[in-house]
Amino acid sequence: MTLLAPQPFRPKSAQLLSGLMFCWVLLSSAACQEDGASVNCTANPEQCGIDVEAVPARLYVDPPFGLGFGCVLMGCDEAKILTLENRGGGQLAITSVRFKEGSSEDFSFALYNDEEDPADEALEHPTIEKPLKIKDSRTKALSVTYKPTDGIADEAVLIIDAHDASLPYQDSVLTTVEVPLRSRVLGSVAFVPSTDTINFGYVAPDETGQAILTLENTSENDAVLTLAALNLTDENDAFAFTFPENPHANPGDVIEVALSFTPSEYQDYEGQLTVATNDTAQPLIAVDLRGTAFSEPGIRITPSVGQGIDFGAVRFGETDVWELQLYNAGGAPLTVTPSISALGDTDPNVFHMGSTSGEALAEIAPLESTVLSVYATPAGGGAQEGVLQLETTDPNNPLITVTLAVFGNAPMAEYSIEDIDFGNVVMGWQSDVVEVTIGNTGTGDLTIFSYDFEIGSSPQIMLGSAPDLPVKISPDDDPISFAFFLNGQSLGPANATFLLQTDAIDYSTARLDLTGQVVSCIDGCPVANGTPSCEAGYCAIGSCAEGYHDTNVAFADGCECQEERNGDDIGGNCSDKRDLGNLGDDCSDHAHSVTVTGNLHDAEDTDLYYVKMEDAGSVICDTFGDSFRAKVELISAPPGLALCVNIRASGSGCGGYTDYYDPSYCGQNSYSSNGSWSSDDDKEVVAWVVWKPDATPICTNYQIKFRADD
Template sequence: MSGRWGLWALVVGLLAGCADRERASTADGRLTATPAGIDFQRVAVFDGREAQVTLRNVGRARITVDEVWVEGPDGTYLASFTHEGPHSLLPGSECGLKVRFAPLEPGALPATLVIHSDAKLEPILRIPLQGAGVDAWARVSPHKLDFGRIEADSSKTLGVRVENPTDMPVEVSTRLLGADQGEFAIEPVTLGPGETRELPLTFNPVKVGRKSVALAVTPCRGCADVPVHVAAEALDRAVVAEPTELDYGGVPIDKDKKLVSRIRNISTEPMQVTRLELEGRDVSFSHAINDFPLVLQPGEAREWELRYSPGHMGPAEDVAHYHVVSRRNPTTSVPLKGHGGAAELCISPVEHDFGARPLGSKTSIVVNVKNCGSANGGPLKISSMDFQPDPAGPSQFNHSPLPVPHTLGPGEEVNFKVFFEPTREGAATGALMLATNAFNAGVVRLDFKGLSERHAPCQLAVTPAALNFGTVPPRRGAILALKLQNVGTDLCPVKNIRLRDDGGGVFRMPGGELDGVVMYPNDWFAFQVAFNAPATGGSFLGTVQVEQGDPANPLVLVPLQAHSQEACLVPTPRFVDFGVARKDCPPAPRQVNYLNACSAPITVSDVRLGPGTTDVEFSLRSAPTPRPFTLQPGEAFSAEVEYFAQVSGMNVSPLFVDVGDLPQPLLVPLLGESSKRVEKTDTFVQQDGSKVDVLFVVDNTASMVEEQPRFVNALPDFVNTALTKNVDLRVAVTTTGIAPESNMCPGGADGGEAGRFFPVDGSRTRILNHRMPDLATRLQGNSQVGQCASVEQGFEAVRRALSEPLVSSADDPRTPMPNDGNAGFLRDEAALVVVFVGDEDDHSPDSVDTYVRFFQAKKGEFQPQRMTIYAIAPTGVACSTAGGEGTRYAEAATRTGGEVLSVCAPDYAPLLRNVANKAFSPQDRFPLSELPDPGSVSVRVNGTPATSGWSYEAATNTVVFSPSPSPGARVQISYRRACQ
């Protein structure tokens, strides 16, 4: 009732206002107030209630009300005029006031309304005020709301609890603040006495991310805001896959691989997953999962295995779909990919026991790593390779360098060494860890162990004490050797045998550095050191180092010395290899031929053997005497050396020739190996006949009147056979003449071609090939060499033709004839066929063995099948035009797998066709390097034993195939060596 009364009084006051009239000067006004007192009764704290007060002038004079105020609790009451003034009242007029009661605290709050006027008798009018404050405002809880993390496009509602503990109604209002307030919604409410309600705050995220928002709750009219902190985040998706993609990499066709697919609920709400299915792009992917439907609790993760079993080679793809009850993301998809065919690791050994080793030794084991995956399986990558630390101290194991990452294609392999270098007594272990991308081996552990023992200091003898290579022509090389022998009574470990100084790159160790050897008393071994003379020549020094197990003298240094310059004296061969011999049957002596290749005489002062590994093993059997002697231009001499083969192992000594124009002697290395082994294997690779260099050596003596025309007439058949077989052919002609005989001889050399190709004067093209038109006619022209010489030296002619300086020079510097060199004929990649044509046997100065070895060396010391000799010469069948028997030609042909055809035949065309067919076809005759014991010969072709299709021909010491092995076939002929 009091509230309604106050409102009515306010309306009346506003309508009436305050009058302002002339005031009588002799009368006084009197002011009254209605009501005389106000009881606001109970009002909620922070709420308010107003009442109207009417002031009336009941006197006889005008009254001016100056001001009004309330005396009482600060801030609780407020009094004010309802009219702006001036507040003058004529007798009988009224003026309105309003008083507002707004309690700031609970309890009785009395006060007095004071009205001041200019009345003379009663200027102050007091009106009592009464009211009680009531603690009537809503309690708000909680003060923080956390919506957690939910998917965008979803909805979540949390409640704000508001409670009215009083018996009065409370009006609660709300406001949202912050940049993201638009994604939240809440309504205000009025609480009745004692009522409790929850105000629903709804989060409807649209954008992904954390939200910036706060809720302000006003718990009553006029109350200060109560802040409620709101935390919320919107996610793009609630269920995520870990990892987001499954890449199986390469997997072999006959294998399968399983990977774990995990899904996680990253939201704070439970999420239902109904099923998992594969899209079905490739049947190579599969699963056997029956766990659905399921509910993922907040933060929960579940995982399953998905399998890839490649059903085909090459790439494969599919997609796994997890179906989720979600408006925004109804599926969580996981791409799957793999590759049929993979890199696979094969490694051996995976463990090794080095056994007991002396302190200071170095022992190695070779570890083989191979990518044994399928051809399209991709590369194998070794990403790291390290020994684990040894808790006992510095590691006693290490490995040879292998740059990582190291990649191996399918089928490729790599070897590296693991070393045991004991530095302290006792047992030692080491673990080498390899990290790879192999299908079956991500990390591989290789275990090694050993035991180290202490021994007496080494007593090592080095022979020779220094290596002197003498003189080696530029761009040539030579090999000598050092011998290490344990002359003590205890084990002697040596290691890290290597070049300490390679002389600027000219010295090297052909067998590679030696990691370590443990020698028993009186044991010895030898290793080779090579000198490669640079094109510029010069003098060079170097050093070989040997570390030995002797703390007082741990390092042995062996000096190296070499000189290089062009030399007039040309040795053939440039080294002599006696091969593997037996003590009970040393090899036959060998010859070295020395030719003066210059245009001036030279003086040879000595021929001698220098210091070697074992000086008693080689001997100079013969050499020209007396010495010194002079060698004219084009003259030659031979030195014969023998090897006794009495000291087991490799033996090397230098054969030196002291020449007046050289500061150091000319070197020809002598090599031999003595072995108790009687078994030997000769290995051949079948030629394909696609590239062949053919040299015809035609007898140009006077007796060739009948034979030369037959040979010339038969050449077209030879050429046609070659062209029919599509041979990449080079062909040249020289004569058996060495010394000039008569200016009646054609070609410009007076019958003394001495290995130069005919015609020496260049009147016709001297080196022919299969692309030239009229090849047969050109070859016929070059083969008409005349009949004016007197001595047949076919072997010597070929040796000179294929020797420096002729073989590599366009011009022979020793002769006045221009452009008479043989450069451009001999190709490294081509087979070499030499065909001798003559009516008398060869009369060259050196042995057949010397020449054959020289010819074979032109195509590789261990590839004799690439050089074949044929001859149209006298055989055992006598005829009127043949001068004796061609025994030297026959021996050379037999040793190289060729044949000798009778010079007595009336028509050479069938003979030359036969030569061409054999020379340009796969080889069917394989000469053995040594004589076998009868019945000991066995044959393997490409690693498979061959029990038929071949026979051993004792007369020629040759294995003959029928049919021939296919081109490229690897032929191994094993036998027990007979003592010759």
């Protein structure tokens, strides 16, 4: 609303501004103070030194913020007063009072001279040519009436045009005031229909049946129920309605809707009436409409059972239900007697009903229905069959036969193993992956819903791979697999239980026990005559005990090769050779021969022997000389081992050997040196054994025979 601010009063003489009197202006009144006494300037302008004729007229509307109407029911007729006052000087000319475009037509107004007695004759509506004039400090009454015609909250705006009457309209400044009007609806409307189904029953073709639908206003506050619209959604013209003349109802009252049913053919009819109201909680409701032109009972079954009832797959021991709606489409009561039986090898308790087989159901009234519940509870896996028979009083369908079928879903889980023992796993190692497969040996799909390790299971036992869940396994599918391993992180036992949740009928929760032992490297990889190494992730020989060697580079037999002489290895040079001392011929006091045994424990090993051989003689032995011979012979040896010999003259000492295979000295099984009859043929023999370049060392003893002969 727009209100003009009051204009200041103008005193007759400017001298008064500096006198003992001081004036001020408020929105609703003007006052002066003279010698400490307050004077009402509106009532006594002359005492305040005000020239009334010089103060412009000013419109004030009271109440300034509009009107609210609380009587909002049908039949209400509430009037309220707006006071139009001239709070200026001179005369105020009101040239127009009108409703703003779009305002509700449920509001009206009238102008009167006296607001205290508005019953006097109403004034004509003002115009520019015939304005309504109000002298200074005088009022007129503007009576506003609200008569609701519906349940919708209403709004309006009154527009009042005014100007100072001392000037012609065309020369004046027009003041426009807008006053809002509102109806105050507290709370929302609520209603209840008399029924959600209207049954016209039997009506002969071309005749008409009547029915009434009532809508009761159940609001707990002053809210009017308004019927906004009706609509028929049937596909024929059998149903009709008459829109009520008064589509409104106060709380406790009703709106009546007249309905009719006129069948044109011998059939049953169904339709639907949509009702639209101002109830925000249920702005649209649907009322079913039924009628029939059949005089006799007629059965209709939904869903259709022409192809029988197939329950599909139902889990063993569980129950599924098929609900049949038996509808009487005729005009006379219908009686139905159901019975059920099993076929073939099917257990007689697989199929059953909510009612007793062979007993009649409650009579079904025309255009009404009842529900027959048929149940299937598989007694095992696989296909199971039965039959449902319905004896009726429908002359066109006295006996209805319905086949029944269900597939017993009875999956059974088969596990390749039920427990896993990882054995000993060296700390820091990961065991081999062990796979467990699960197959379905039952009927219907086996579903695995979830899996997890049981609380308290060792975190060292881990799941390597598993299928995404949920997963279904049919009896024809390949088994699915779960993979596990033990990750050794701390010494001691590692135990876990893996739980599988399935829908197997034998047991829904499967437990797989997994065990293992995390051991040290020494316990997990024992080495004969040595110490193991596990850093590479597998058992290896870290070192051999003194005097032992891993000749065949195989972990299985450990350090299998002990050096000759119980670990006192024969060296490959003169400083740690084996000195065999002296041998001699038949005339010598020394032994004639010696046989030695040894082994080469790796490819770099060399055994060196040194022996002196004496060619002796005397007056009684070899008087006329001898044919002395120094001989070295390889008696036995593993493949690839070579004998090397250097027979040197007496006094040469230890030397003339190599630490590798030299064909000049190596490769023969026997070496000898023959002496002469006429000389002393003492010899010094240096013999050594090595591996040939392409040989694979093995821990097998060799034998060498040293001999001095005549």
